[in-house]
Amino acid sequence: MPKQTNRKNEHVSLAEKFYPRQQSPFSDIQFIHHSLPGIDVADVDLSTSVAGLTFSAPFFINAMTGGSDWTGRVNEKLAIIARECQLAMATGSISAGLKFPDMADSYRIVRQTHPNGLILANLGAGHSVENAQRAVDLLQADGLQIHVNAPQEIVMPEGDRSFRHWLDHIQAIVDNISVPIIVKEVGFGMSRETIQLLDDIGVDAIDISGRGGTNFAQIENYRRKDYKLDLLEDWGQTTPVSLLEAGEVSLKTAEIIASGGIRTPLEMTKSLALGAHLVGLSGEFLHLALNDIDQAITTVQQWKETLTKIYTILGAQSTPQLQQAQLILRGDTAHWCYARGID
Ligand code: FNR
DSSP: OOOOHHHHHHHHHHHHHHOOEEEEEEEEEEOOSHHHHHGGGGGGGGOOTTTTEEEEESSSOOOOOSHHHHHHHHHHHHHHHHHTTTOOOOOSSSSHHOOOOGGGHHHOOOOOOOOSSEEEEEETTTTOHHHHHHHHHHHHSSSEEOOOOOOHHHTTTTTOOOOOOOOHHHHHHHHHHHOOOOOOSSSSOOHHHHHHHHHHTOOOEEEEBBBBBOOHHHHHHHHOOOOOHHHHTHHHHHHHHHHHHHHTTTTSSSSEESSOOSSSHHHHHHHHHHTTTTEEEEEHHHHHHSSSSSHHHHHHHHHHHHHHHHHHHHTTTTTTTGGGGGEEOHHHHHHHHTTTTTT
């Protein structure tokens, strides 16, 4: 088996091995309850839009996999969930599909299974404009995610060691690819400084993908055969902290997507109230897809019903209106805000 194919399988099996994870940083966030919601359940519309794309639900299946036969079958299951629940879906990095043409089907299966769905392609920040276009074409993708994952690369023995040109590469892709460009982290979160740089070059959306869920420092460390680099296992900003950092930037072009450790409708709602326009889940969907698929579809439909109920008690008729909901911050999240001068 080629090294890259084996790595794709290991990422999926280790993400599932380390599920479920530590205590959620969302326990630091609490809504203020008001007793007169002023709306009915029937008034609620869950849809949202980001980068000119319309999503019927405020959450989607975020980037994970492809690049081997087994992960192609995982992609098919994820795409069935997406199709049956009318969700958008991103594939994992298409790099392997570009390098090894016989692996392209493990990504293409997503478009074949969900022909009318909103599908996002995914590639690392080291790639050229030409590769970005090939990734979009492979999936007839509606948008392209570019992942930035320096801590993961550093812990990976075979990982990249050169990050100098990432911003230039992203800029070239933004300038030359016609579908919306989303720059995303992979579970290490973002600072306001990073978000500002990405907004300055005109990216359409930024997925802050924070710490608190799938932990790629832990996964890559576990894969290492020589010596362990576990000092990075709690590296990065949590998802709530990253959203609060994003709130400090006056964004010109980019809209914010939340991901990283989001598992429940209440955590989705908290992310949206902290300023996200859309929420991505990876580890949670992987766990569902690796188990009973009918149960997965039922669970996702229940999430939508629960979201409608939470929006109602918050008096929010639509996803954008959630941004007016009032929150109290506690614990480490409140300390971070104090240290960084966030009101
Ligand atoms: C990922 N993630 C990811 N992200 C990306 O941009 N390109 C990729 O190829 C992958 N690959 C990948 C594989 C597996 C098995 C998992 C679980 C995740 C990262 C993912 O999109 C997300 O940013 C993080 O997983 C944090 O979200 P969760 O898992 O805590 O919801």
